[in-house]
Amino acid sequence: xxxLAIHNPADDTLITSLPADDAASxxxxxxxxxxxxxxxxxxxxxxxxxxxEKFRAGxxxxxxxxxxxxxxxxxxxxxxxxxxxxxxxxxxxxxxKEAQDTLATETVFSEGGMTEQIQHTPLGVVANISxxxxxxxxxxxxxxxxxLTGNTVLYKPSEYATMTGLEITRLVHEAGVPQDAMICxxxxxxxxxxxxxxxxxxxxxxxxxxxGKRIAxxxxxxxxxxxxxxxxxxxxxxxxxxxxxxxxxSLADGAMYNTGQSCCSVERVYVxxxxxxxxxxxxxxxxxxxxxxxxxxxxxxxxxxxxxxxxDVLDAQVNDAKAKGAKLLTGGARGGHGSRGNWYQxxxxxxxNHSMELMREESFGPVIGIQKVSNDTEAVQLMNDTRxxxxxxxxxxxxxxxxxxLEQVNAGSVYWNCCDRVSPRLPWSGxxxxxxxxxxxxxxxxxxxxxxxxxxxxx
Numbered sequence: 001x002x003x004l005a006i007h008n009p010a011d012d013t014l015i016t017s018l019p020a021d022d023a024a025s026x027x028x029x030x031x032x033x034x035x036x037x038x039x040x041x042x043x044x045x046x047x048x049x050x051x052x053e054k055f056r057a058g059x060x061x062x063x064x065x066x067x068x069x070x071x072x073x074x075x076x077x078x079x080x081x082x083x084x085x086x087x088x089x090x091x092x093x094x095x096x097k098e099a100q101d102t103l104a105t106e107t108v109f110s111e112g113g114m115t116e117q118i119q120h121t122p123l124g125v126v127a128n129i130s131x132x133x134x135x136x137x138x139x140x141x142x143x144x145x146x147x148l149t150g151n152t153v154l155y156k157p158s159e160y161a162t163m164t165g166l167e168i169t170r171l172v173h174e175a176g177v178p179q180d181a182m183i184c185x186x187x188x189x190x191x192x193x194x195x196x197x198x199x200x201x202x203x204x205x206x207x208x209x210x211x212g213k214r215i216a217x218x219x220x221x222x223x224x225x226x227x228x229x230x231x232x233x234x235x236x237x238x239x240x241x242x243x244x245x246x247x248x249x250s251l252a253d254g255a256m257y258n259t260g261q262s263c264c265s266v267e268r269v270y271v272x273x274x275x276x277x278x279x280x281x282x283x284x285x286x287x288x289x290x291x292x293x294x295x296x297x298x299x300x301x302x303x304x305x306x307x308x309x310x311x312d313v314l315d316a317q318v319n320d321a322k323a324k325g326a327k328l329l330t331g332g333a334r335g336g337h338g339s340r341g342n343w344y345q346x347x348x349x350x351x352x353n354h355s356m357e358l359m360r361e362e363s364f365g366p367v368i369g370i371q372k373v374s375n376d377t378e379a380v381q382l383m384n385d386t387r388x389x390x391x392x393x394x395x396x397x398x399x400x401x402x403x404x405x406l407e408q409v410n411a412g413s414v415y416w417n418c419c420d421r422v423s424p425r426l427p428w429s430g431x432x433x434x435x436x437x438x439x440x441x442x443x444x445x446x447x448x449x450x451x452x453x454x455x456x457x458x459x
Contacts, residue, residue, distance in 0.1 A: 004186055009075040009304040010295050010341045020187040023194045029183045030198035033125050033152045036180035041122050041150035048148055049096055054175035056092045070164050071295045075304025078296050088136050094424035099148045102442045115456040120449035122150035123225055124201030129192050131206040132158035132306055133261045139168055141439040142204045149448040156185040156192055160306050209433045227437030231362040232390030233267045235383040239396035240272035247395040248282035254419035256346055259303045260366040264391045266419050268359055269370045270379045276372045280350050284329045287346045292336035305342040314344050314365045321358045327351040380408045389431025393419045
């Protein structure tokens with residue numbers, strides 16, 4: 001039987017080896033999930049909600065052990081693992097609160113004996129290929145609303161967060177969801193490819209643009225629901241009237257939280273020339289307070305890079321920026337904690353421009369460039385000079401100015417005087433190479449349904 005080795009990215013030690021799926025087992029599990037779907041869809045919504053409530057209780061009960069598991073396999077600092085799990089509770093509450101009204105059949109016309117209604121029916125079988133950087137958030141953004149809406153789920157967690165994926169699956173089953181209504185697949189890219197060959201009704205993927213493109217090409221001629229949450233190169237503009245210290249501290253955290261491994265991490269900062277030098281100083285001073293260390297330590301802020309190949313990406317961006325004249329202010333190399341594992345120093349560059357990969361391609365690590373701009377027009381032009389469009393922000397006390405600027409920026413989420421924030425009440429989506437479709441909000445519940453139009457005439 002194939003085995004999937006799980007290593008701790010903080011010290012490269014082997015945690016465990018898990019039995020992995022192959023093409024035959026994926027096909028067998030897909031058949032089971034398909035067979036289970038009609039009965040799960042026929043289960044009353046109240047009963048499906050009760051299962052998700054019990055799942056929530058399981059997360060609360062096991063929170064500390066779940067956090068430790070996530071930290072061991074991803075390198076995420078333990079405080080951030082707890083933050084993710086605690087943050088998940090609010091998302092679960094939102095799904096539970098909104099499911100009934102969101103899924104209710106809508107009467108849109110009734111006159112002269114004719115009634116027109118919209119019913120929200122489940123897609124059927126949902127394939128969820130999930131991510132490792134926020135495995136609870138990203139996985140449950142799909143799994144929970146999919147189950148609530150009557151779908152069954154074939155779930156492949158990232159090979160870098162498989163133990164967490166198995167924990168999610170355990171808690172779902174313990175909560176009363178039938179074993180075959182949600183099945184977890186174990187393995188890497190080959191297992192994901194085998195999943196895409198199955199008869200499914202929706203494919204929901206979170207990850208890189210390159211993988212998302214391959215998925216779209218694979219399933220494009222099958223006309224199934226396809227949703228891709230991909231990368232970002234998220235910009236923020238700091239206006240000359242901004243609170244410099246507040247903006248610097250907020251954006252440093254937005255750039256470096258989770259060791260920069262967030263889809264909505266701040267990846268480009270533009271600062272008005274009138275405050276540029278003061279902002280850069282405040283930003284660098286803030287970054288220098290971030291402690292790299294053992295992810296299990298309570299005071300660690302910078303953890304390990306989860307995927308070792310990403311170290312090469314960061315090296316390439318740093319070397320390219322240096323070669324093209326950027327000024328390295330701190331960091332700029334591997335290491336920062338111990339001699340083993342995947343570590344990269346928090347890195348800040350000034351004097352950057354858009355000829356540099358640092359300002360064009362996703363870093364997904366603790367590396368940031370800060371560019372000087374002369375006015376709002378230049379800032380907006382640079383913010384939109386990207387193939388991505390996930391998030392963007394503006395720091396200024398002037399709300400009208402901020403809204404006017406953000407209305408011009410191509411992004412699925414925009415921020416005024418904040419950053420790196422996700423709300424269950426708002427849709428999570430992107431423009432361009434940041435993907436198609438959405439999760440969260442009531443729209444992120446309905447995305448797991450298809451509308452059925454009813455034309456009803458009294459005889």
